[in-house]
Amino acid sequence: MGIITKCVQCEHCDEKYRLRFNIGNKYPQSATFPCHTCGEDLTFGMDEDESIFKNIKEVAFRMDLKIVNLHPELTLDAALKDDPLYFPSIDFMVRQQEQGEDGIFGFRSAQQSCILYQQKWDAIQTDFRYLREKRWKLLEDKYGTDQKETEHKILLAVFDAADHFLQGKWAEFSDNMLDIAGEAYNHLGYAGLRNYLLDFKEDFLMNKLYEVMKSYREVEDALLPTLLHQKCGFVPEGHSSAVNWEKLKMVYGDFFEIYGDLLLIPTSLNNLLTRNDFNKFNTDGFNLNKYIDADKSGKAENFKTNGNLVGLADFYDSGIRNGTHHQASTFDKDTQTITFRTGKGGRGRKDMSLVNYIEHCNELFARILAVLKSYYLINMMKPANPV
Ligand SMILES: [Zn+2]
Incomplete structure (x- = not known):
């Protein structure tokens, strides 16, 4: 249930992002979002032993890039999709506990x-x-x-x-x-x-x-x-x-x-x-x-x-x-x-x-x-x- 961070660049318009990708349970897994600047579909994902990049390439880590939260297995709160402290899996489990579920x-x-x-x-x-x-x-x-x-x-x-x-x-x-x-x-x-x-x-x-x-x-x-x-x-x-x-x-x-x-x-x-x-x-x-x-x-x-x-x-x-x-x-x-x-x-x-x-x-x-x-x-x- 971990989150990995990848800094990437849109291959079409050079816009850069810091992705917070929530690791799911099966491979391959991927998530797609539209580039905020040019609208192109950008995909990041993981296979057993390598990362998947589509229309993006990896760039050096920088803290100040636009954040994009991604989760291949859960929906995300639209208001928190660029929140650096958003943990969707934990939010999900907290909601379950509120309902009395384990x-x-x-x-x-x-x-x-x-x-x-x-x-x-x-x-x-x-x-x-x-x-x-x-x-x-x-x-x-x-x-x-x-x-x-x-x-x-x-x-x-x-x-x-x-x-x-x-x-x-x-x-x-x-x-x-x-x-x-x-x-x-x-x-x-x-x-x-x-x-x-x-x-x-x-x-x-x-x-x-x-x-x-x-x-x-x-x-x-x-x-x-x-x-x-x-x-x-x-x-x-x-x-x-x-x-x-x-x-x-x-x-x-x-x-x-x-x-x-x-x-x-x-x-x-x-x-x-x-x-x-x-x-x-x-x-x-x-x-x-x-x-x-x-x-x-x-x-x-x-x-x-x-x-x-x-x-x-x-x-x-x-x-x-x-x-x-x-x-x-x-x-x-x-x-x-x-x-x-x-x-x-x-x-x-x-x-x-x-x-x-x-x-x-x-x-x-x-x-x-x-x-x-x-x-x-x-x-x-x-x-x-x-x-
Ligand atoms: Zn773009």
């Missing part, structure tokens, strides 16, 4: 879960890709020739990785989802529901789960700075030191589309548990086929009165999806503000902080994993009384 323990276990998630995903993602492409020959050495067994082992490893993501506040939330699946299992209509949902297995478990986890890994560095706050139950605020709007701007919309399709799972579960028929909605004449065809913006409405499921509707916002997905958004690097058009014809305008946007991406990703985990459980739980 600061260091919570911080460490959240950090650890981020690293383990990444390692476990990296270890299984190639096998998962082979499974998805049905390249059984390539999997035989490791898993044997039983295809069902191979699929089971790989998906278990994938969900083991997912469990590390679903740490902290998301663990509770994911458990709620499993409880609902368990309740459904004890319902007489379970076999029918399961048969219905099994039709989506290829699309949900092979396509969507793989795609979303692969996409997440590709932008993970830029999504990391709010993650510890979220896992420890804080609303992230301030600025990110891993700004990459070009890489991030489609992420929310992509996750939104996938999640919108997956909401069929809690919706059909809720129908079964509240109306004894997975195909029966509150509105007469409405059914799952109509639900699937309906506009994505309303897909989380059905289960909002179910206390165990209502949290799934949080952070699901078609306004952000529409505003960022149609090349209509702009990003201000200095204030880290995203501006996008809203409403019919884009007459309205909405500002959103980058950190709030990143928080939304992580929240949707956690919900996708939680919903798919319960879906996999339903796949595995054969009904006691088959239809």
Whole structure:
């Protein structure tokens, strides 16, 4: 949790800075900030045994240079971003202690879960890709020739990785989802529901789960700075030191589309548990086929009165999806503000902080994993009384 100091010079305009870089837990790690003078993105980071410089070069130490605080794993208080005595990790732990949490323990276990998630995903993602492409020959050495067994082992490893993501506040939330699946299992209509949902297995478990986890890994560095706050139950605020709007701007919309399709799972579960028929909605004449065809913006409405499921509707916002997905958004690097058009014809305008946007991406990703985990459980739980 140390801080290292580097004095650097912008290669474009020669502006000099004294960087206070908070060392994170994994390598490589880096942080980016716009040059105060010329606006160029300047990156400093660390690999296992060397420093990373992009658009900057190291210069001799001088105390009087402009200070820039950087942290690859936490958001920074915008008002303190040039404060020479700002220690973001310590501030974070103090906040946790104020909430009665064991600061260091919570911080460490959240950090650890981020690293383990990444390692476990990296270890299984190639096998998962082979499974998805049905390249059984390539999997035989490791898993044997039983295809069902191979699929089971790989998906278990994938969900083991997912469990590390679903740490902290998301663990509770994911458990709620499993409880609902368990309740459904004890319902007489379970076999029918399961048969219905099994039709989506290829699309949900092979396509969507793989795609979303692969996409997440590709932008993970830029999504990391709010993650510890979220896992420890804080609303992230301030600025990110891993700004990459070009890489991030489609992420929310992509996750939104996938999640919108997956909401069929809690919706059909809720129908079964509240109306004894997975195909029966509150509105007469409405059914799952109509639900699937309906506009994505309303897909989380059905289960909002179910206390165990209502949290799934949080952070699901078609306004952000529409505003960022149609090349209509702009990003201000200095204030880290995203501006996008809203409403019919884009007459309205909405500002959103980058950190709030990143928080939304992580929240949707956690919900996708939680919903798919319960879906996999339903796949595995054969009904006691088959239809
Ligand atoms: Zn510059």
